[in-house]
Amino acid sequence: MAAPVAAPPRAAARDGDGDPPEPRRGSGAGPAGPAVPPAAPPAASRYAANIDDIRAAAARLAGHAHVTPVLTCSSIDKLAGRSLFFKCEVFQKGGAFKFRGAFNSVSLLSDEAARRGVATHSSGNHAAALALAAQLRGIPAHIVVPRDAPACKVDAARGYGGRVVLCDPTMAAREAACAEIVAATGATFVPPYDHGPVIAGQGTIALELLEQVPDLDAIVVPVSGGGMISGIALAAKSINPRCLVLAAEPRGANDAADAAASKARGERVCDAPKPETIADGLQARLGELTWPVIRDLVDEVITVSDDEIVDAMRLIMTRMKVVVEPSGAAGLAAALSPAFAASSPRAAAARRVGVILCGGNLDFDARRFWEGWAPAAL
Amino acid sequence: MAAPVAAPPRAAARDGDGDPPEPRRGSGAGPAGPAVPPAAPPAASRYAANIDDIRAAAARLAGHAHVTPVLTCSSIDKLAGRSLFFKCEVFQKGGAFKFRGAFNSVSLLSDEAARRGVATHSSGNHAAALALAAQLRGIPAHIVVPRDAPACKVDAARGYGGRVVLCDPTMAAREAACAEIVAATGATFVPPYDHGPVIAGQGTIALELLEQVPDLDAIVVPVSGGGMISGIALAAKSINPRCLVLAAEPRGANDAADAAASKARGERVCDAPKPETIADGLQARLGELTWPVIRDLVDEVITVSDDEIVDAMRLIMTRMKVVVEPSGAAGLAAALSPAFAASSPRAAAARRVGVILCGGNLDFDARRFWEGWAPAAL
Numbered sequence: 059m060a061a062p063v064a065a066p067p068r069a070a071a072r073d074g075d076g077d078p079p080e081p082r083r084g085s086g087a088g089p090a091g092p093a094v095p096p097a098a099p100p101a102a103s104r105y106a107a108n109i110d111d112i113r114a115a116a117a118r119l120a121g122h123a124h125v126t127p128v129l130t131c132s133s134i135d136k137l138a139g140r141s142l143f144f145k146c147e148v149f150q151k152g153g154a155f156k157f158r159g160a161f162n163s164v165s166l167l168s169d170e171a172a173r174r175g176v177a178t179h180s181s182g183n184h185a186a187a188l189a190l191a192a193q194l195r196g197i198p199a200h201i202v203v204p205r206d207a208p209a210c211k212v213d214a215a216r217g218y219g220g221r222v223v224l225c226d227p228t229m230a231a232r233e234a235a236c237a238e239i240v241a242a243t244g245a246t247f248v249p250p251y252d253h254g255p256v257i258a259g260q261g262t263i264a265l266e267l268l269e270q271v272p273d274l275d276a277i278v279v280p281v282s283g284g285g286m287i288s289g290i291a292l293a294a295k296s297i298n299p300r301c302l303v304l305a306a307e308p309r310g311a312n313d314a315a316d317a318a319a320s321k322a323r324g325e326r327v328c329d330a331p332k333p334e335t336i337a338d339g340l341q342a343r344l345g346e347l348t349w350p351v352i353r354d355l356v357d358e359v360i361t362v363s364d365d366e367i368v369d370a371m372r373l374i375m376t377r378m379k380v381v382v383e384p385s386g387a388a389g390l391a392a393a394l395s396p397a398f399a400a401s402s403p404r405a406a407a408a409r410r411v412g413v414i415l416c417g418g419n420l421d422f423d424a425r426r427f428w429e430g431w432a433p434a435a436l
Numbered sequence: 437m438a439a440p441v442a443a444p445p446r447a448a449a450r451d452g453d454g455d456p457p458e459p460r461r462g463s464g465a466g467p468a469g470p471a472v473p474p475a476a477p478p479a480a481s482r483y484a485a486n487i488d489d490i491r492a493a494a495a496r497l498a499g500h501a502h503v504t505p506v507l508t509c510s511s512i513d514k515l516a517g518r519s520l521f522f523k524c525e526v527f528q529k530g531g532a533f534k535f536r537g538a539f540n541s542v543s544l545l546s547d548e549a550a551r552r553g554v555a556t557h558s559s560g561n562h563a564a565a566l567a568l569a570a571q572l573r574g575i576p577a578h579i580v581v582p583r584d585a586p587a588c589k590v591d592a593a594r595g596y597g598g599r600v601v602l603c604d605p606t607m608a609a610r611e612a613a614c615a616e617i618v619a620a621t622g623a624t625f626v627p628p629y630d631h632g633p634v635i636a637g638q639g640t641i642a643l644e645l646l647e648q649v650p651d652l653d654a655i656v657v658p659v660s661g662g663g664m665i666s667g668i669a670l671a672a673k674s675i676n677p678r679c680l681v682l683a684a685e686p687r688g689a690n691d692a693a694d695a696a697a698s699k700a701r702g703e704r705v706c707d708a709p710k711p712e713t714i715a716d717g718l719q720a721r722l723g724e725l726t727w728p729v730i731r732d733l734v735d736e737v738i739t740v741s742d743d744e745i746v747d748a749m750r751l752i753m754t755r756m757k758v759v760v761e762p763s764g765a766a767g768l769a770a771a772l773s774p775a776f777a778a779s780s781p782r783a784a785a786a787r788r789v790g791v792i793l794c795g796g797n798l799d800f801d802a803r804r805f806w807e808g809w810a811p812a813a814l
Contacts, residue, residue, distance in 0.1 A: 127505055129527065148757040149507065149756075149757060153757060210754070372800070375759050375800070376588070376759075376798075376800060378527075378759075379526040379527060379531060379758060379759040379760075379796035380757060380758065380759065381753050381754075381757040381758065381759055382757075418757035420754075422750070422753070422754060
């Protein structure tokens, strides 16, 4: 929603932050700790998108999506014991990273297909992002939203001209309602994450971040369906194979972290229930296209509790002065969790860590928010 | 608190925002509307600070204070009917602009004076800023804080090593307690606003803003004691005499806007009561040093209600994803108020308007906040 007037230039990473400058390693040098051979950059054909698709997406997004700023916060660095670089996708159009993948997908439609419009199902941010991308191209967007989605996200989709259809809060109901609309209108289905152009669009986050802060040891990325983290992993491992890509996943009250379970088992776990978590944007399950990327290129999955997420939200809002939704705070929750250092010696040794603040569409009026946020005040 | 990794470069004003670029006037061109002869730049000696003092302050602050980013928000622009450029001092060290003046003042102390420490009285942000500036120089800071100051601000002063002394919430009690400490310790009193080095430090906000967005028609600045707006007016009128400088002042439930009354009367009103307002940072009265600058260089004073301030807070937090305290939202409240266009034909004609988001130290746990913010949820 908010746009930086300036795109942070590559060279400025040393200048902007008033904190004492740290000794810098050469770009590409890995973290301290046990030496590990660089992973081979992903082959062009192995996955749903590759670095060329991501660079092409960046070219399409130029002048349409915001180059989001990177912020640092010395008081949070002290808590983390590392230097954290927050990629503020909360300032992206639509208030979340989703606009990148949605705009890239809509841009790739032929004029004829575009005229028939687009359709999707989403718990919120992808819905608003696709509605906005469609509005910018002047085509209709049919949006299936589960009834339990945050009101602010549904309102945003409507605000961008999306034709919103509410459905039951199950993936089956979402897919059925969406299929019906596609059959009736000829609209093109734009999946929320399991789609090459969406993955490529989200990957542009990493292109920007590694331009703004070239010598990161690790990037922490919230994971839901896996569109964002697979795009970021494909880009980051191509640019700097030594940069760790770490997933932050809510366990949920029902212990339903499917990315962690899938990585542990070495195959995609498809029977995990929907996680019961305050992070409404992190309740999808890994996709057929995102799983292979996560399997091969994501180094670790760090699971976090809702309490850790709320604590991270409070820190981001009170110390950084940035509004973040629960899903958007999961990355910091992971970076501050004991599980971060425990996940691997290389993670423990990571000094300079990128954290994706992926969304800021917080439903300030929702009782869930008030109760989760500051019970002292109620 | 949060620091941009990059300082927005002057040239980038056209690039960062994804909104369609607007036709740009040459730097220095005034707004449309009736032609008005440029005000003469302030003479070097007439006021407590001048442009040279402000440039010298900027040199002292370089590498210690953050160059805060400027954000734009197309949905808020639509509401305002103008292009607004938000100077995000919420991201300044200490979470407010106050660090600029405090650091400049502490930097100017001789080593011998510095050893005896500094002292001040403040309702919050100046307290934390002075404590931080003193901590950075390794000297003691004695901070007198009225009992009704927001807990988050008092905690911040303590967190930066400030020696906090609470007093009754009256200016007389604040000054008496501070004088006592100065007499006992030999500490140097650093006033919250009525002090040349403080005014010069706050003026650096305008140096940066007019570098980041050179061709502003107006700048809207919240006014309390007047340190920030006098510094900004001295800088802005020197750099671009055609740039309007507009004050945003809370009326308060008791209609106690002393800046508006003083401008109307042409002399400083000293008997106005403390305004009863949610904007806890805007309850001081104009000073002897700030009044002459405001009298001569501030074009208009726009008063706002607490409802307008709360509405502006909500917009900034929900649309821009930036956390702002009530005082920090007063500038947008003024920019969105009918009183803005009504204040003068030149204000009505202003197309590109800077708005200072001066502080983000919001007390999330305070009942006052929850009740004022979203009664729907309570």
